[in-house]
Amino acid sequence: MKQVVVHPERCVGCMQCMLACATAHSKTLHLFTAVREDPLPKPRIHVGAGIHGEGFPNRCRHCDPAPCMLACLPGAISRIPETNTVVIDPDTCINCASCAMACPFGVIRYHGDAAAPPGKAVAVKCDNCTARQKKGMVPACVEVCKSGALTFEEPASALGRKTREVARSVSRDAGGEPIAPGFALLNAVKRSQIEMEKR
Helix, strand or coil, rough: CCCCCCHHHHHHCHHHHHHHHHHCCCCCHHHHHHHCCCCCCCCCCCCCCCCCEEEECCCCCCCCCHHHHHHCCCCCCECCCCCCEEEECCCCCCCCHHHHHHHCCCCCCECCCCCCCCCCCCCCCCCCCCHHHCCCCCCHHHCCCCCCEEEEEEHHHHHHHHHHHHHHHHCCCCCCCCCCCCCHHHHHHHHHHHHHHHC
């Protein structure tokens, strides 16, 4: 089954995925009305910066077995077998933070949410946009990612393609597949800025 696959080498740090994620998990599902909601919708994907300013979209990996699910004291975390998605029931969550301590990727946050009871802070993380997938849509973060850093595909095909890319890159005189010129230029500019700041 298809999953969201992250290609960090393509991320330009635009954070459009965060905006789309927050909107997709709002009450109104529209950006212009979502900004006035209470609680204010927040993203479930977070873009961090590497040492050279490169973007990295960090999201739930829906691990199997999932440490968060094993650590959840009230049993609020479960897996949807059809989509292999780990989800949190906001009505059962007691905001104990056990799941966040167990998560090796730091993707679980605590705040009010459109799906949670009013005034209750709950554990929130990526749900693979299950509501959108039921409508035949791809996850919101993938839909808005114009650089191709987030794709919705079979994990086996993504891993196979990556293996072939790595194998070609180590071949003598192969040179590997160049990344798009725009991304190479952006990364070169970021590295130059950081090197200049160090001087």
